[in-house]
Amino acid sequence: MSLKPVAADAPQLPVTFADIEAAARSIAGQVNRTPTLESRTLSELTGARIFLKFENLQFTAAFKERGALNRLLALTDEERKRGVIAMSAGNHAQGLAYHAKRLGIPATIVMPRFTPLIKVQQTESHDALVVLHGEKLEESYAHAQALAERRGLVFVHPYDDPMVIAGQGTATVELLEDAPDIDTLVIPIGGGGLIGGAAIAARHMNPRIDVIGVQAELYPAMKSTLAGDPIVGDGDTLAEGIAVKVPGSLTIPIVRDLVSEILLVGERDLERAVALLLSIEKTVVEGAGAAGLAAVIANPRRFRGRTVGLMLCGGNIDTRLLANVLLRDLARSGRLARLRIRLKDRPGQLYAVARIFDQQQVNILEVAHHRIFTTLPAKGLITEIECETRGPEHLERLIEALQGAGFDTSRIELA
Template sequence: MNALASTDAAAILPALPISIADVIAARDAIAGAVIRTPCLVSKTLSELTGAEVWIKFENLQFTAAYKERGALNKLLSLTPEQRACGVIAASAGNHAQGLAYHARRLGIPATIVMPRFTPMVKIQQTEGHGAHVVLHGEKFEEASAEAYRLADQRGYVFVHPFDDPVVMAGQGTVALEMLEDAPHLDTLIVPIGGGGLISGMSTVAKAHATPIEVVGVQAELYPSMWGKLRHESVSCDGDTLAEGIAVKTPGVLTFQVVERLVDDIVLVGERELEHAVAMLLTIEKTVAEGAGAAGLAALLAHPRRFRGRKVGLVLCGGNIDTRLLANVLLRDLARSGRLARLRIRLKDRPGQLFEVARIFEQQQVNILEVYHQRVFTNLPAKGLITDIECETRDRDHLDRLVETLRAAGYDVRMVEAD
């Protein structure tokens, strides 16, 4: 899986779908039509991880994701006849919005096929960029099949979200910009769904003047590229926060590039993804979707792997539902001990709740909510359970509160977050 060091060995291998020249051409083609997003060092994340961490803020694109790059490069490659016929894609996410936005800007009719279960906000956003949305099927595979059928029937150009050399080259422009801003990077950590982004970026990395290791990252629930490289049958299913990289079958063309140029792939769990989303908001003051935070999740999950390295992360998207983001932040506060629910058993006598509240005040812990339970409990009739949600400074502060309550004779246990 490592890049070949020998040029003689490389000469006998078949050519890859894209080259560095393709990526440079893509950069020239899309220049001025996509945002040249900043790539900045994060001093705080560097201190926390022991690596020098640089972040490429692709969530600052107009549609809040890097997908615009590949979509635009593909649109610009079309003939006048193809433009007149229009384009079609199957997507319920960032590819749909990126393609729709630039198609409207260029005056190209665009149709997007989405599964019927697609959230209304995504449908509205895509329609807001001028695309015609077709809802078809219960699963993405059914929507994709319908998009291909419509393309054949009506002469549309099908724009694949990742398994297209022109799209892959467009995505690789992310790495060109990163290495212009931080040419000393020795490691790139790149999220993998179908493999379009990492194919383009690894093409750039391996053409760089100095060696750069390329490490892909996938969600544990969808390790499709990881499994394919190891010739292992893997399960790809479940609700992941990183829905943008929840791809069951990687691309044929992207696999050729990943197999040749990508050095390693690591997997991250849902907790790491949630923690990374929360850290990017609290530390960098920037919103990332689960897939966008996958690079940081890998850095947090495998600290020894990257310690001492000069690491470039791609914050590849920032489209996350606001309610989901709120839930992620609250869960992260609970896991860190800054937000807690304590279940306290009291005696049913006057002053008990006052005494408990006094201990909270003495420990300078803020009480957010109080719940009494008298009826739906297996305690004796005079038994009383009180759940208190509270806010503390950190885990040590919470532990001191619990110790003080127990020392005062109260039966206390924490209601843990999942």
């Protein structure tokens, strides 16, 4: 792919590489220099050489600390006394609150009213004042701006701020210092702060590097904006950290000039990526943080033979949601299955089915009988059996054995 010739420090861009270097000096020693490691297993799986930058190992488990801290360190003494305010439902809130507490700066965070309690509690644990307002981030944003004006607070935007963008770019500097052979960066896009800083840093350090953005299919705001298409963003995505409806006005020109392509990923690939990172790398990554790997999985030809850098930009995922993702991945891989079996309403039918499970050495986890709410005649019934197998081939042998014994058997598929 031919890369755009615009220099990464072109004067029309709102942030330069010098700004990122200054940010790196400012925040040094106050955020973790997270490790960059090559994943041999993911490399074999994808056909690309994969390097992972573990930003989920920051204290608040996300890269957002970098930009938030850089912005806080730029405040005047008078601004520090007045305090800061932000709108966020997640990682920006925690990163800003944590470093504001460290620096003795009062912080107020406006969150949507239905923000999960755990996120509210984690933000409050850093002594931030949490204000719950509105049902969506847009309403929280408007309220935060009104409070900032009324109370004289400094508003710290999660992505549309030059100091924040520069701070986020420091992660890519570290990544390319640790793995200079990388020729392709795959970076998640929400509002564009992370990829903005990443693209400026990467294209300065290696003008030939390929910078690719990733968005959830349900929230393609940046891709739609650059294409001149109507922005549509709605629905529940696993990658809520990049579920942004309107990209930043400062980040749009950076992405337009320095990013080669924006790929969209579906929920299945996001789930698969989260599960792979936990099972292979033993690291917990939220949906947005796994978006880069999801794009590589979904587009194997695009990345085969490349040396790819992936930013695991966050690890804040609800434990119940994580458990659900892992179980769904087991189901898609054939390790867990739910079978629908048609029986006759006579003694011994369920026993005969159970014997086949025993013969095939398949573990039964749950059994449910349905006599009333079926389309069968009154003397027919359906049983659904959830079971655990060694994999898809083992499952197929079980289904063949059941059908061979005369039982009408089908697999209940996931969406």
